[in-house]
Amino acid sequence: MKQGDLRRALMVVTLLCAVLFLYLYWQQTSRQEPTLIFNYEHAFLPNYKKPQPPQWTWECVNQRCERRHVTTSHQSKLQSLATCGMLCGSMQLWPQPTGPVTLGSRAVSFNHLQMELMHGVAGPAKAMLEQAYRAFNDSVVSLVQRAEYVKDHPDVKKFIVKVTVNHPEIVRLKLDTSEGYNVVVKAYNDEIVANVTAKTFFGARHGLETLSQLIWWDEYAPGGGSLRVLKGATVQDAPAFPYRGLMVDTSRNFMSIETLKRVLVAMAASKLNVFHWHITDSQSFPLVVPGYPEFSRTGSYSPDMTYSPEEVRGLVEFARLRGIRVLLEVDTPAHAGNGWTWGPKAGLGELAVCVNEKPWNIYCGEPPCGQLNPDNPAVYTVLENLYKYLLDLSGEREIFHIGGDEVNLECWAQHLQKNVVANNYTDLHDLWGDFTLKAISRLQQANGGTKIPHVIVWSSKLSQRPYISKYLDKSNVVVQSWGASQWTDTPDLIADGYRVILSHVDAWYLDCGFGRWRETGEAACDPYRPWQTVYSHRPWQQFHLPKNQIMGGEVCLWSEQVDESSLDARLWPRAAAFAERVWTDPQLDLATFNIHEDVYTRLNTHRDRLVARGIGAEALWPQWCSQNPGMCL
Known part of the structure; x- marks a missing residue:
């Protein structure tokens, strides 16, 4: 081959490689994957599994979910345990609200890309609220078990989260700070609107946490699973102790x-x-005390087992955005x-x-x-x-x-x-x-x-x-x-x-x-x-x-x-x-000191939420008990 022909051949190969690289890069960046909102080592990382044909379905009988083996007669009305638990009997909120709660018996599917935050909060509380919403969004994303679900056709086109804070000037938690909130979820045509109202940012943050607990992953949804939310709900809540x-x-x-951040998330x-x-x-x-470096130099287990001022301040802010002092x-x-x-x-x-x-x-x-x-x-x-x-x-x-x-x-x-x-x-x-x-x-x-x-x-x-x-x-x-x-x-x-x-x-x-x-x-x-x-x-x-x-x-x-x-x-x-x-x-x-069945069920659901968020929480009981509510008590 002549030198000129070889040069032309190399140029063609180089051009083809460049085109292939650009195509692969476009494919990678355009893929719809759940987004991690805050970064720390042990944050939720998706570990998706291929959906398997359902083995069990659950029916609501006398305000309790009962397990049934799937037969051909069930195919048109399969119901997952998560969906049955959210729609049948006990509310799945933890801690249980102190005020009136009404929960609807119907749910709609959506995906996390449809969620929007609307608020009129100004001042320092504005940035705090937006960070709290991002943490809320991460909690929702942690439930997702199938990346491709965003390509499906959910029941609604938009999920709007409206937050109202009456006193946005309050950005430090104190013993007399109001932490109460109201949450109202309603369906409007092809939209779900969740209104979170509170006197302070801290109450609003708690309201967002409660809203996240009205959302779950339904593994039996068409296509292999989807996020669902109650179609209607009202919650009034405030703590018993400051x-x-x-x-x-x-x-x-x-x-x-990073480990302490997990504590704060939970x-x-x-x-x-x-x-x-x-x-x-x-x-x-x-x-590490800058004015007295001898403290950590003579007192730590090793130089890498210390807490710098920047790390401590960062953890304090991480906590504050989650309503924690x-x-x-x-x-x-x-x-x-x-x-x-x-x-x-x-x-x-x-x-x-x-x-x-x-x-x-x-x-x-x-x-x-x-x-x-x-x-x-x-x-x-x-x-x-x-x-x-x-x-x-x-x-x-x-x-x-x-x-x-x-x-x-x-x-x-x-x-x-x-x-x-x-x-x-x-x-x-x-x-x-x-x-x-x-x-x-x-x-x-x-x-x-x-x-x-x-x-x-x-x-x-x-x-x-x-x-x-x-x-x-x-x-x-x-x-x-x-x-x-x-x-x-x-x-x-x-x-x-x-x-x-x-x-x-x-x-x-x-x-x-x-x-x-x-x-x-x-x-x-x-x-x-x-x-x-x-x-x-x-x-x-x-x-x-x-x-x-x-x-x-x-x-x-x-x-x-x-x-x-x-x-x-x-x-x-x-x-x-x-x-x-x-x-x-x-x-x-x-x-008797007896604990009601409802407490066991709600705490087990909450434990599952913590695990989804990257917390290695201990099991409450055998999984059979979770699949057969009330049978272990």
């Missing part, structure tokens, strides 16, 4: 930011509104060891004592030991600067958690015995109380001289008589009561006029029941708290406590025996059971 918290400890075992789905981040303890100090807790004066040992090298003296001391069971409740040195003035300066940093990171100015529990007086007695200050105290509880007063004073200075309205402390001996009235000001100190519900702590606190957050260990501690993790000392809290125990705990009814002094409740997960590989299953769906207790506060039969 503080609905979940605490995760990331000091004993590190949890990545919290938002369950309408929990406070993420209490127990970020440090005597085991580790993973928080973040409380950052650096526990003091106890639970402060590794991370606090750099004082002498910095010329600040001993900031902490008893750090990693042996035998540990003399100086603390679990290894390693460590608590702050109450006699070192530098400790209070460091605390003030640390508090200022935490306030800046979280943006919180209404609620602040200072920790304050499980101080080991023997540690102070032995390490401060030669000190004049220590000798001035005949009762070291008074030293503990004075430390607390100084810490709260430094918190106020860190807040520009303004008192934090609600300073939270864990219940302890200091929150008991006779010390409590001397050291804890009931006008702004809130006690998180974590002892067993049968103990007198909570009733005494309320009798003394204090406001409380309830976290009773015998019901709302989710780390219990997994055996011992060490050979010496009391290494386990038993037994396991199943979701039924979590759900049935209603202490204000059981112990006749006035609700006006109960700010709310918080479910807690300490991480001695859990890390990010097991976090999801340890939390969910038990934390969701707790969420209905503090949002709805359903009545409790004290004679």
Whole structure:
């Protein structure tokens, strides 16, 4: 072949390759695939399976879905379990709304590309609402099991979501912020219109979450499956308690930011509104503090097991857009060891004592030991600067958690015995109380001289008589009561006029029941708290406590025996059971403690939603029970 012919042949091949590349690129970009709205590692990723011929169909009999084997006589009226569950008997909303609810018995198909947001919200709430809508849209997309369904012909041409917020200037969640909302879904000719009305963005966000729960995937829809929504519905709703918290400890075992985002996604789905981040303890100090880099350098497990300021602020904003406030807790004066040992090298003296001391069971409740040195003035300066940093990171100015529990007086007695200050105290509880007063004073200075309205402390001996009235000001100190519900702590606190957050260990501690993790000392809290125990705990009814002094409740997960590989299953769906207790506060039969079948069914549906959204929630029961409602109870 001549050189000129070879050159022409190469040019033709090159041109054909270019045309093929452009064609393949066009095919890839024009394909109608569900769109992920927010990015994080464990976000929902589609794993579509080829639809199989139905084996079972469900019929609504006496307000309950009954399973039938598919025969030729059923072919024209097949009904999936999801559709039967949404249209027959129980509503599938979690938590159950507190106001009137009417749900239609008919549904229409649509696809997520037909959804449109309409609103007239201005100011900072505008961007927040649009981000919340995108998260709502992602929840809807997570249900999709067949990408090609967007090419089908749904029942409607448009799905309009209209949102009205009466007070768009409110962009920070506070205890008195309205979180109520109304949702009305109606069909107009070939359109579905969902009106979400609320006083604040936070109520509107909850309304969008409820709207997402009126939508499901019908695998038996023509073509191999489609999204469906109720053709008509009205929901009025508002929470029973303003503080609905979940605490995760990331000091004993590190949890990545991506893992914590999953926690927040599930919290938002369950309408929990406070993420209490127990970020440090005597085991580790993973928080990067720019003014004191020694904290994380000497206290983290490794350089890549830390939380940068940018990561924390990003998580706080991620939470805020989902109606959740973040409380950052650096526990003091106890639970402060590794991370606090750099004082002498910095010329600040001993900031902490008893750090990693042996035998540990003399100086603390679990290894390693460590608590702050109450006699070192530098400790209070460091605390003030640390508090200022935490306030800046979280943006919180209404609620602040200072920790304050499980101080080991023997540690102070032995390490401060030669000190004049220590000798001035005949009762070291008074030293503990004075430390607390100084810490709260430094918190106020860190807040520009303004008192934090609600300073939270864990219940302890200091929150008991006779010390409590001397050291804890009931006008702004809130006690998180974590002892067993049968103990007198909570009733005494309320009798003394204090406001409380309830976290009773015998019901709302989710780390219990997994055996011992060490050979010496009391290494386990038993037994396991199943979701039924979590759900049935209603202490204000059981112990006749006035609700006006109960700010709310918080479910807690300490991480001695859990890390990010097991976090999801340890939390969910038990934390969701707790969420209905503090949002709805359903009545409790004290004679039998029986839980209605409806609760099992709704919680199982909610668990399936969480799984669809990328949460590794634990199963409630065998799948046979899901397919045969009421047969397992």
